Amino acid sequence: MTLADARPEQTVTEQFSPATATIAIVTFNRSGLLSRLLESIERMDPKPGHVVIVDNASTDDTGDVVESFRERLGTQLVYRRMDTNTGGSGGFSEGMRVAYDLGSTWIWLMDDDVEVIPDGLAKMGKWAPRFRSIQGRRYDYDGSEFYWQYRIAEPLAIPIPFAPASFDASGFKEMNSGCFEGMFIHRDIVTEIGLPDPRFFIYWDDQMYGWLASRVTTSVIVDEFVLRRTREIRQWDMGIRHMNASSNAYRYYIMRNRAHIKRYYRSLGVYSPLLFGLGTALTFGKELIRLFFVERTVRGTSHLFRGLRDGRKIANDASWAPMPPLSAAAGR
Missing domain, CATH: 3.90.550.60 (Spore Coat Polysaccharide Biosynthesis Protein SpsA; Chain A)
Known part of the structure; x- marks a missing residue:
């Protein structure tokens, strides 16, 4: 189940x-x-x-x-x-x-x-x-x-x-x-x-x-x-919605942490490489929009790429495991 x-x-x-x-x-x-x-x-x-x-x-x-x-x-x-x-x-x-x-x-x-x-x-x-x-x-x-x-x-x-x-x-x-x-x-x-x-x-x-x-x-x-x-x-006021400013640290973790989500999805059997990859691409695009239209700069894209690079290490880490239920932790 x-x-x-x-x-x-x-x-x-x-x-x-x-x-x-x-x-x-x-x-x-x-x-x-x-x-x-x-x-x-x-x-x-x-x-x-x-x-x-x-x-x-x-x-x-x-x-x-x-x-x-x-x-x-x-x-x-x-x-x-x-x-x-x-x-x-x-x-x-x-x-x-x-x-x-x-x-x-x-x-x-x-x-x-x-x-x-x-x-x-x-x-x-x-x-x-x-x-x-x-x-x-x-x-x-x-x-x-x-x-x-x-x-x-x-x-x-x-x-x-x-x-x-x-x-x-x-x-x-x-x-x-x-x-x-x-x-x-x-x-x-x-x-x-x-x-x-x-x-x-x-x-x-x-x-x-x-x-x-x-x-x-x-x-x-x-x-x-x-x-x-x-x-x-x-x-950035888009009328019915707003987009907030960000930082280089946020840009890095936004992309890197997609790998942690991928690992959770895999562990629960809901991971689709094609659709998840599309979600990652859309996230990358959104961060470019945030850079150009909210912060009005092109500097910061390197942190997005660095996050993707480090995410690959997480995705391939054989020791990675999801957080355990507290009931399981108590039983050890």
Whole structure:
């Protein structure tokens, strides 16, 4: 039986208790943004049982900022400072591990450049008895509705850019992706699919994790605004959609990490060389468009090619294996 065969259409779990939830935050050298997020958690009602902060070896005053909130946050704060910068992927993997080890029933993942709507946890908890992998909505920096590509074209392993943005009377839409800027996930799913893969470092890690979750449960995005982005990002306004500026590091990992996705697809028997290759070509083309029209430069293409080159090493690595289920890890 495959994971897809075991996937229930809908799951009813226990009633939601805010104290069983943990907010897991990943931060790196952005103490000002982190402070704003923690101030929003201070105003939350209800509050989660724990707040876990994973600090990716920041060199600013992040540690002091965290300690300044310990007594005033109104919930238990756990601070985990990494020895090195493990990227967003490593940070979220560690944050989820800490939250899981705390016994959390629900884990709410966040970057440091958002703030929580005061009743955000109550809004997410409203859906918790029904679903086990939930994504709320976000306001953008300017207060507009932030659109997130909640579905992927599975054979291509790329987001579907024009999936409908509106909701019907049900208040939710089924998704097969994920975003660590607000993913709300039940520990049973984490047990089954394991921790997020830290090898991605940045990019595609949350899409992959959300896709894995959608294979074992009904994953949804709900019509509830629960977060607000607090950092402005340069964008190209295409009318109905926007394309954000990027960086050379992102360009490299966008292409390199296609190889990790390929390995997961192969391990689950869903890999089509032709269609996946088309998805990689479309991704490359999108990054060229981002360079030319958002950042208005031709410099940076070398990082795309370097990512493809290093991805071939991952694709041919005989020691590569997917992240194990936590149930399997516990049994060893």
